[in-house]
Amino acid sequence: MTTHRVAFVGTGADPENPSSEGFAMAYQHASAYERLGNCELVGCADIVRENAEAFADRHDIDEDGVFEDYEEMVEAVDPDVVSVCTPPATHADIVVGLAESGVPDAIHCEKPMAMTWGGAKRMAAAAERADVALTFNHMRRFGDPFRDAKALLDDGAIGDLRRIEYSWGNFYDNGTHAIDMCNYFNDEYAPSWVIGQLDYREEEVYFGTHNENQMLASWEYENGVYGMATTGPASEIADGDWRLVGTEGVMDVHLTDEVAVRVRSLADDETESFEYDGLAGEGESCIDRAIADVVQSVETGEESELSARNALNATEIIFAGYESVRRRGRVDLPLDIEDNPLEEMVASGELSPRSSAD
Numbered sequence: 001m002t003t004h005r006v007a008f009v010g011t012g013a014d015p016e017n018p019s020s021e022g023f024a025m026a027y028q029h030a031s032a033y034e035r036l037g038n039c040e041l042v043g044c045a046d047i048v049r050e051n052a053e054a055f056a057d058r059h060d061i062d063e064d065g066v067f068e069d070y071e072e073m074v075e076a077v078d079p080d081v082v083s084v085c086t087p088p089a090t091h092a093d094i095v096v097g098l099a100e101s102g103v104p105d106a107i108h109c110e111k112p113m114a115m116t117w118g119g120a121k122r123m124a125a126a127a128e129r130a131d132v133a134l135t136f137n138h139m140r141r142f143g144d145p146f147r148d149a150k151a152l153l154d155d156g157a158i159g160d161l162r163r164i165e166y167s168w169g170n171f172y173d174n175g176t177h178a179i180d181m182c183n184y185f186n187d188e189y190a191p192s193w194v195i196g197q198l199d200y201r202e203e204e205v206y207f208g209t210h211n212e213n214q215m216l217a218s219w220e221y222e223n224g225v226y227g228m229a230t231t232g233p234a235s236e237i238a239d240g241d242w243r244l245v246g247t248e249g250v251m252d253v254h255l256t257d258e259v260a261v262r263v264r265s266l267a268d269d270e271t272e273s274f275e276y277d278g279l280a281g282e283g284e285s286c287i288d289r290a291i292a293d294v295v296q297s298v299e300t301g302e303e304s305e306l307s308a309r310n311a312l313n314a315t316e317i318i319f320a321g322y323e324s325v326r327r328r329g330r331v332d333l334p335l336d337i338e339d340n341p342l343e344e345m346v347a348s349g350e351l352s353p354r355s356s357a358d
């Protein structure tokens, strides 16, 4: 059996007290690799040395594998797989640096892909050039209710898919999970246009990046299926967190107040209900499943469904939605910008959210 050498960039400080100030996601990645039995944790780097030391201590990484600088770490420990768990603004440079180092075979980076659309494209291109398997931690798609909903959809439970709506969270930080899920339901078809409007009056900064308070967006996929997002207070609009509308029925996937899938047939108005205790099985998490998929794809050479290609699909919808707000119009794709329009509208004063310090 091949043993994969795994290293981490950005360990986080405190996995016991997760918050939007820091979840220390690397600890969850580490335990997912550990439970596979074919991975050896060999190194970690964090600009805060004591974070890296505490992580190494917890995960039995030799002190020679502890670094502040990820480039030195990669050079020294020669990893096959690197998990990147730093804030979004740092993802692009670190992933490009890792790919260009020529060392790892695979890089598994936390979501959202990058702070800007240009950064996201740069990461995907660098990985492709270096023949590195680049994946993003859109792990929720491995959750049981989502897998079951997709199987029901594919079995024709609501006829042909016409529209996917999500009413949950925001458009960037957890919107990346939500939109990735819409794309999963719609077999990864690319979007052809996006239109949106947002409200941003109270500062919402997660992991160093601005997120709107409320967003309304819609888009069309190349197969004619429509997508729609209502975030913040507007997420109360719908019953489920995701609603799939088909020619013969409607399916709601609930995540917030309960974990359930409900399928309503238009023909007889009957509702079938499936309820869950959580997203994954006893003692298992979606991150365990995502990392198992990443490691398996390293072994088989087959593209993981968490690939940069799929992540770009979700990321383009996010930045095109923000660009639609900036342009005050529909944005036809492919998206021809490099920046993050929401960040730019805040920087220019076009949007001026009140900070909690005011």
Ligand SMILES: NC(=O)c1ccc[n+]([C@@H]2O[C@H](COP(=O)([O-])OP(=O)(O)OC[C@H]3O[C@@H](n4cnc5c(N)ncnc54)[C@H](O)[C@@H]3O)[C@@H](O)[C@H]2O)c1
Pocket: 009, 010, 011, 012, 013, 014, 021, 022, 023, 024, 025, 026, 045, 046, 047, 048, 051, 068, 070, 085, 086, 087, 088, 090, 110, 111, 112, 137, 139, 207
């Ligand atoms: N998949 C999910 O559901 C989920 C949940 C929470 C957070 N996240 C994502 O995980 C990522 C990390 O979030 P977190 O909550 O673990 O953050 P965190 O603050 O707990 O940890 C990040 C660590 O990165 C280190 N760091 C920053 N820049 C660095 C650099 N250039 N080189 C090395 N280390 C560096 C910091 O010192 C810190 O220890 C973010 O992108 C966030 O959006 C994903």
